[in-house]
Amino acid sequence: MTARERFGDHALLRYRWPGQVPEPGQFVMARTSTQSLDPFLPRPLFVHDYEDREMSLFFEIRGRGTLLLAEEGARLLVSGPLGRGFQTDDGELVALLGGGVWVAPLKLLGRSLDREGIVCDTFLEIPATAPEAYAAWISESYPDATLVPTKETSDPSRAVLNRLGDLERYASLFASGPVEMLSAVMRASAGRVSAQIALRERMACANGSCYGCAIPVWGSGERIYARACVEGPVFPAEVLAW
Amino acid sequence: MTARERFGDHALLRYRWPGQVPEPGQFVMARTSTQSLDPFLPRPLFVHDYEDREMSLFFEIRGRGTLLLAEEGARLLVSGPLGRGFQTDDGELVALLGGGVWVAPLKLLGRSLDREGIVCDTFLEIPATAPEAYAAWISESYPDATLVPTKETSDPSRAVLNRLGDLERYASLFASGPVEMLSAVMRASAGRVSAQIALRERMACANGSCYGCAIPVWGSGERIYARACVEGPVFPAEVLAW
Amino acid sequence: MVARPEKIAGDSTDLAVDLCGIPLATPLMPAAGTLAKEALDRAKGVYGAMLPKTVTPRPRAGNPPPRVAEAPSGMVNSIGLQNVGLECFLEDLNLWDVGLPLFVSIAADAVTEFAAMCERLAGYGRVAAVELNLSCPNVEHGGLQFCAEPETVAEVVAACKETLPEKPLFAKLTNEGVVANAVAAEEAGADGLTLINTIPALVVDARERKVFLRGGLSGPAIKPVTLRAVYEVSRVVEGPIIGVGGISSGEDVAEFMIAGATAVQVGAGSFVREPREMLDEFAAYLRENELRARELSGFI
Amino acid sequence: MVARPEKIAGDSTDLAVDLCGIPLATPLMPAAGTLAKEALDRAKGVYGAMLPKTVTPRPRAGNPPPRVAEAPSGMVNSIGLQNVGLECFLEDLNLWDVGLPLFVSIAADAVTEFAAMCERLAGYGRVAAVELNLSCPNVEHGGLQFCAEPETVAEVVAACKETLPEKPLFAKLTNEGVVANAVAAEEAGADGLTLINTIPALVVDARERKVFLRGGLSGPAIKPVTLRAVYEVSRVVEGPIIGVGGISSGEDVAEFMIAGATAVQVGAGSFVREPREMLDEFAAYLRENELRARELSGFI
Numbered sequence A, B: 001m002t003a004r005e006r007f008g009d010h011a012l013l014r015y016r017w018p019g020q021v022p023e024p025g026q027f028v029m030a031r032t033s034t035q036s037l038d039p040f041l042p043r044p045l046f047v048h049d050y051e052d053r054e055m056s057l058f059f060e061i062r063g064r065g066t067l068l069l070a071e072e073g074a075r076l077l078v079s080g081p082l083g084r085g086f087q088t089d090d091g092e093l094v095a096l097l098g099g100g101v102w103v104a105p106l107k108l109l110g111r112s113l114d115r116e117g118i119v120c121d122t123f124l125e126i127p128a129t130a131p132e133a134y135a136a137w138i139s140e141s142y143p144d145a146t147l148v149p150t151k152e153t154s155d156p157s158r159a160v161l162n163r164l165g166d167l168e169r170y171a172s173l174f175a176s177g178p179v180e181m182l183s184a185v186m187r188a189s190a191g192r193v194s195a196q197i198a199l200r201e202r203m204a205c206a207n208g209s210c211y212g213c214a215i216p217v218w219g220s221g222e223r224i225y226a227r228a229c230v231e232g233p234v235f236p237a238e239v240l241a242w
Numbered sequence C, D: 001m002v003a004r005p006e007k008i009a010g011d012s013t014d015l016a017v018d019l020c021g022i023p024l025a026t027p028l029m030p031a032a033g034t035l036a037k038e039a040l041d042r043a044k045g046v047y048g049a050m051l052p053k054t055v056t057p058r059p060r061a062g063n064p065p066p067r068v069a070e071a072p073s074g075m076v077n078s079i080g081l082q083n084v085g086l087e088c089f090l091e092d093l094n095l096w097d098v099g100l101p102l103f104v105s106i107a108a109d110a111v112t113e114f115a116a117m118c119e120r121l122a123g124y125g126r127v128a129a130v131e132l133n134l135s136c137p138n139v140e141h142g143g144l145q146f147c148a149e150p151e152t153v154a155e156v157v158a159a160c161k162e163t164l165p166e167k168p169l170f171a172k173l174t175n176e177g178v179v180a181n182a183v184a185a186e187e188a189g190a191d192g193l194t195l196i197n198t199i200p201a202l203v204v205d206a207r208e209r210k211v212f213l214r215g216g217l218s219g220p221a222i223k224p225v226t227l228r229a230v231y232e233v234s235r236v237v238e239g240p241i242i243g244v245g246g247i248s249s250g251e252d253v254a255e256f257m258i259a260g261a262t263a264v265q266v267g268a269g270s271f272v273r274e275p276r277e278m279l280d281e282f283a284a285y286l287r288e289n290e291l292r293a294r295e296l297s298g299f300i
């Protein structure tokens, strides 16, 4: 563990990661103890950033699991990286759309797009209610991003999209934010621009075994359930059957 | 927490204790977390020593609970002191008999007898199998004690008693050791000298509510169950119905 | 878990609930067998009713140790209903006088004994209600528990209602067959139900390679099972339900009331956390959600 | 929990057990529905048999999310038997070929369908044994579970035994009524029993004041309940018992075998710890106690 920062009810953990290099959009399973059987399950968290064998996680303190993870002096046990992340193959202008704590995976995504020489515009929603420390941290860690305060619009879910303007300018959209924002992006992108969407669903095994993390998708015309932990957490917008 | 020492599979914890002053033979309930529901129950541990608002516990690492308590950096949550300890009213020569990790409460007992000006002989059994570090620690923390290595005799449970010689020399015996030793002391003292015996039984509530820590005793001629956490853990030998 | 509020419970929040016409200042009470005289101070200002350990017609010595063992997020116990017997209990009844409605939990070997105990209790105005512990063996039926079949449940309840018509009667059931038993109890005249008693369990000592303890599981481990029982039963009965099993926080109290309980009992949880903290957390939950306790129960 | 040994499991310890004539290299196998193709590598060198998720006659989409929730020392799930259906399953049967005896878990809406599935499986030499998941709703009996009554348990088992006499048949039961159901299953021709399936449970979302999930509880929380079921049933049946419910360590494996199990299945525990570690711990336990796995089962 190299650093543990707190911004109000958000936390950032940095640690050495000699293991497999993560793709943007992949996640890890994190817990604080193996001695205790409670909390029982590790917590899924997106890889926020990775460079020089250092990995970081950015999360909101929601309940006991994240509370323990954010606790000063707590051990950190991480497995991963897991799942299917963002696919960044086509080399043109792309847009990153984020909101709330879900901006987490976009840091590493921006970094690897950079490396691939893909230009990207980043738009991050900042909820009107966001604490000072949090807003400050966002603008600092996403210096090139356009921040979109959601009081700006009557419909927060569309705030970022409105700001984005003409979608066709972009080769693809990469979105990670509140569910409302994600479904807005899904609808807006349909038939106009390819979009990839980072989803979350409660997880248990994180290896495809339990079928707990069901995401409704279109499979050969039918509405079926895919598993966020192996077929996701990032899905092409067009397959989602929301 | 002021100090945490390890001797092989034994541990000594020292911490500031602004709370109630403990009697010798009383115990505390100790745990490492309130966030986690597992391990569920706090662990009962005798007060090993207390002076200048500093309390200490001496215990053997048996399972998860004691393992967590001995862990470097672990939090320590203590409630107590609890129960009925040794009654040290009569001011003459007394004997302290201990064995194994159960010597724990005898440190504070020796200290308070000293304070009351009661002279005491201390005999502590050291199992042949005891690790070096442990034996060293015992002789250091009980400097005036006579150490009785149990290989010395064929019947370890009587080793300390044999060494003690004539029981009538003593106003009372105070014993805390392996169950075999305690029952030997019980039998030997019967009708000859008053003896007080520190017992252990699995506990849950530690406040008399659950009736879990049952100790068979004689109550008006009948064999009934007393509760180690409130009527004990120290019992007069003559009431025990073993 | 909800954070501990600055304010102490009650002063700003309406925690009161009504249980068969008995007003409770808070929906919390001790689970039978988990609060002894020695710990009564924990009840004051926290619990809405008092409930001593189950009493039997004659004194019982209880089971030999070990009587308790730890389990993942819970514990297993086999106390064996150690108690002084009904007569001694009634002599010392005032010991339980802490200004709270007094619920008395009873158990017996036979239907007639249950009825006789109720008849004896009828004379005591200080007794607000009676809880029938139906998880004890029915000697007349080869030691099968009274709650093993709806028929025996109905038999006991009807007999007790007849000898004690004037006091609310709560039938305490186990999880096995709980829905059928609950319906039977209500039809036989039970005014309310207490759900649930411990779940049959076993603890094995791997070191000694033997059974360490055969008893009942309780504590947070069983909370999801108890919530299910409360929820399913609340859908088929009219009377109030006292939820018990795994409560260790104020949020747990809220969950039980949302699932259909009117009041709750705290057992093993009170061995590891202060009931006062649970009540404070529950009060904080009500304030955050701008609700009164009685509005919460049966929310779904 | 037992410390992790230096030696890796197996090399010095005799872990082999026999299950109805099927030799298992270790007594561990996956619990139905908790090991998917994607995680097969965890099985190699650890499990003594393979057991895929329950298959049904036709494909099933499963339940809408949420499907899982955490519970104290456990989890609640309601997957809804999502699976590709028997025919697709049989087409891809070789996917499960990892050099281990293959157990197939089946479920159906009706007795006749159970029997038809067994008939279909009879043709597959690669299938070593069949596990009947009797915790699914019996459509012909108003959705009541097949294991709700001993009569239906016997009916299904007898029908399956008739269409699949040559392969060992395991009846998987829930905790409710387990002893009576186990006896019925054995008398109807079951070669062995798998005890137990998840325990009906409910998770409430206090923030939203709604039912979050209605499903089955599993994980360490239910271990004492499962051990009790294995213990009680082992006293009244002849055939071998596969113990499942709450296993998360090698010591747990030992406890189940001591209580009467011949083999064990690991479900939720495999989501939080490596089965390999559990096997190493179990091997260490056997070495410390100078025992072979087969000597341990039914020690008491």
Ligand SMILES: Cc1cc2nc3c(=O)[nH]c(=O)nc-3n(C[C@H](O)[C@H](O)[C@H](O)COP(=O)(O)OP(=O)(O)OC[C@H]3O[C@@H](n4cnc5c(N)ncnc54)[C@H](O)[C@@H]3O)c2cc1C
Pocket (backbone or CB within 6 Å): A027, A039, A043, A044, A045, A046, A047, A058, A059, A060, A061, A062, A063, A064, A065, A066, A067, A101, A102, A104, A105, A199, A200, A201, A202, A203, A233, D070, D207
């Ligand atoms: C693939 C994936 C990646 C994630 N990445 C991040 C991240 O980078 N940063 C971050 O802050 N959070 C992330 N989450 C959500 C995070 O896992 C949950 O917030 C966390 O598990 C809550 O645990 P807890 O013990 O604190 O809260 P709990 O006590 O478990 O629950 C508290 C509240 O958290 C919510 N919650 C619980 N589990 C989940 C879940 N799996 N998904 C969504 N909400 C949940 C529930 O609404 C619940 O009311 C991710 C989830 C997934 C599935």
Ligand SMILES: Cc1cc2nc3c(=O)[nH]c(=O)nc-3n(C[C@H](O)[C@H](O)[C@H](O)COP(=O)(O)OP(=O)(O)OC[C@H]3O[C@@H](n4cnc5c(N)ncnc54)[C@H](O)[C@@H]3O)c2cc1C
Pocket (backbone or CB within 6 Å): B027, B039, B043, B044, B045, B046, B047, B058, B059, B060, B061, B062, B063, B064, B065, B066, B067, B101, B102, B104, B105, B199, B200, B201, B202, B203, B233, C070, C207
């Ligand atoms: C009043 C009292 C005072 C005690 N004082 C001390 C002390 O000063 N030093 C010390 O080393 N131990 C003491 N003990 C015993 C100590 O409480 C147990 O060793 C401890 O609870 C084991 O917890 P664990 O989680 O490490 O082991 P667990 O995993 O709970 O069990 C491991 C083994 O410990 C044994 N054990 C568990 N609980 C108890 C118990 N309550 N009593 C006896 N054995 C138990 C069992 O044999 C079990 O096999 C005392 C017990 C009591 C009741």
Ligand SMILES: Cc1cc2nc3c(=O)[nH]c(=O)nc-3n(C[C@H](O)[C@H](O)[C@H](O)COP(=O)(O)O)c2cc1C
Pocket (backbone or CB within 6 Å): B210, B211, B212, C031, C032, C033, C034, C053, C054, C077, C079, C081, C105, C133, C172, C196, C197, C198, C217, C218, C219, C220, C222, C244, C245, C246, C247, C265, C266, C267, C268, C269
């Ligand atoms: C130590 C102990 C003793 C108990 N004694 C009784 C009893 O005398 N009568 C009874 O009806 N239930 C008894 N119970 C069961 C509890 O009242 C309660 O139904 C059960 O423990 C579930 O609640 P919990 O999870 O909060 O402990 C006892 C439980 C425990 C842990």
Ligand SMILES: Cc1cc2nc3c(=O)[nH]c(=O)nc-3n(C[C@H](O)[C@H](O)[C@H](O)COP(=O)(O)O)c2cc1C
Pocket (backbone or CB within 6 Å): A210, A211, A212, D031, D032, D033, D034, D053, D054, D077, D079, D081, D105, D133, D172, D196, D197, D198, D217, D218, D219, D220, D222, D244, D245, D246, D247, D265, D266, D267, D268, D269
């Ligand atoms: C996610 C999940 C899916 C399950 N699916 C099945 C299933 O398809 N068929 C079945 O018989 N049991 C199923 N079970 C029950 C397990 O096989 C097992 O009986 C139960 O979980 C208890 O074991 P555990 O505590 O080790 O998880 C499932 C359990 C879980 C947790």
Ligand code: FES
Pocket (backbone or CB within 6 Å): A202, A203, A204, A205, A206, A207, A208, A209, A210, A211, A212, A213, A227, A228, A229, A230
């Ligand atoms: S979390 Fe188990 S399949 Fe995704």
Ligand code: FES
Pocket (backbone or CB within 6 Å): B202, B203, B204, B205, B206, B207, B208, B209, B210, B211, B212, B213, B227, B228, B229, B230
């Ligand atoms: S531990 Fe509960 S009565 Fe002693």
